[in-house]
Amino acid sequence: MSNISKKINTKLSLDKKDESIISDTQKEILQExxxxxxxxxxxxxxxxxxYVFEQSEELEAKVYFRNGxxxxxxxxxxxxxxxxxxxxxxxxxxxxxxxxxxxxxxTARPWKIYFKKxxxxxxxxxxxxxxxxxxxxxxxxxxxNIEYEKILEELIKFKPRFESFLQELPxxxxxxxxISTFNISLNVNSNIYVTLVIRNSxxxxxxxxxxxxxxxxxxxxxxxxxxxxxKEFIIKPIKARICNLSFEVDLTPEKTENFSNKxxxxxx
Numbered sequence: 001m002s003n004i005s006k007k008i009n010t011k012l013s014l015d016k017k018d019e020s021i022i023s024d025t026q027k028e029i030l031q032e033x034x035x036x037x038x039x040x041x042x043x044x045x046x047x048x049x050x051y052v053f054e055q056s057e058e059l060e061a062k063v064y065f066r067n068g069x070x071x072x073x074x075x076x077x078x079x080x081x082x083x084x085x086x087x088x089x090x091x092x093x094x095x096x097x098x099x100x101x102x103x104x105x106x107t108a109r110p111w112k113i114y115f116k117k118x119x120x121x122x123x124x125x126x127x128x129x130x131x132x133x134x135x136x137x138x139x140x141x142x143x144x145n146i147e148y149e150k151i152l153e154e155l156i157k158f159k160p161r162f163e164s165f166l167q168e169l170p171x172x173x174x175x176x177x178x179i180s181t182f183n184i185s186l187n188v189n190s191n192i193y194v195t196l197v198i199r200n201s202x203x204x205x206x207x208x209x210x211x212x213x214x215x216x217x218x219x220x221x222x223x224x225x226x227x228x229x230x231k232e233f234i235i236k237p238i239k240a241r242i243c244n245l246s247f248e249v250d251l252t253p254e255k256t257e258n259f260s261n262k263x264x265x266x267x268x
Contacts, residue, residue: 007039008068013107015100034064034108044068045134048108052082052130059091059115059125061132065100066108072145073103074171079135082115084126091120092135102145144174144201149239166197166240175202177235179211181265182242192224192247194265200235208233211267213245218262224249 012031014022022030033050040046050062061082067073075097082091095113103109113132148166151159165182172178182195192215200206214225224247235241 006042008042008044008066008106009039010034010066010068010106010108013104013109015109030110033110034066037064037066037108040066040068042068043070045073047080047132047134049131052127052132054117054125054127057117059117059120059130061113061115061130062110063113063132064108064110065103067103067105070105071174072105074098075100075103080113081133081135082120083131083133084124085129086124086126088124090122090124090130091115093119144172144176144199144238146172146199146201146238146240149236149241151242155242162197162242166199169197169199172199172201177202177206177208179267184215184263184265192249194245194247196243196245196265197240198235198243199240201238203237205237206235208235208243211243211245214266214268215247216264216266218264223263 012027012034014027037048044066045068046064046066048064048066050064053060053062059082065075077094078097079092079094081089084090093115097111100109100111146166148162151162155162162182165180169178169180176199178199178201180197180199182197183193184195185193187193194213194215196211198208208230210227210229212225212227215223217223226247228245230243233241233243
């Protein structure tokens with residue numbers, strides 16, 4: 001059996017902003033730049049440095065983040081280290097890379113990193129052969145791309161709102177169950193309706209049998225609480241389902257008048 005790791009050749013991936021403004025010629029140049037890099041191993045997440053350039057107050061580093069995993073990845077706060085030509089550490093910092101968005105499988109994303117010169121050992125800086133590497137503490141997170149399993153016929157007219165809500169939710173890692181509040185409403189009989197979006201990012205179906213719900217106002221006062229038993233509520237792998245709950249309560253006129261979109265649902 002061969003122990004040789006499979007090598008991955010990556011293709012250019014741009015975020016939405018750059019995709020719309022970068023010309024086809026520039027994209028070809030970037031792809032050629034990627035092809036000049038050494039291939040990465042399958043299941044590896046790599047950062048490769050093109051240059052480190054000294055500016056008046058900063059060092060600008062152009063790098064490529066490359067994803068050799070079979071799934072998309074998404075970076076958040078990433079610790080990076082700057083090495084000089086002798087592979088000596090001359091600086092480090094934690095960078096907010098949330099703006100980068102999803103990096104698809106087997107792709108490379110060009111990015112620029114800026115180190116403040118005040119935080120760099122400039123006496124050891126060499127403009128040639130500097131490189132940026134991941135801190136060993138880095139964890140590349142594998143997020144699930146979740147879609148709705150099905151939307152009930154009576155809710156179809158709200159589908160664009162549900163889709164937008166799902167896209168704007170914080171991403172969750174593979175193997176989790178997440179419950180988010182889509183809407184809280186009050187009808188003429190003072191009944192409270194709570195609409196939830198429940199996401200399953202595991203590779204197995206999950207049956208949700210009971211949800212404990214507490215509704216609080218903007219001052220954290222409890223309006224109502226209860227446990228809802230669900231019948232055959234099963235969420236398929238990497239899917240989301242919409243769940244509607246109803247509280248039959250007798251609110252005081254004051255509470256009814258003070259109903260607010262600042263009310264919140266706590267799952268406890």
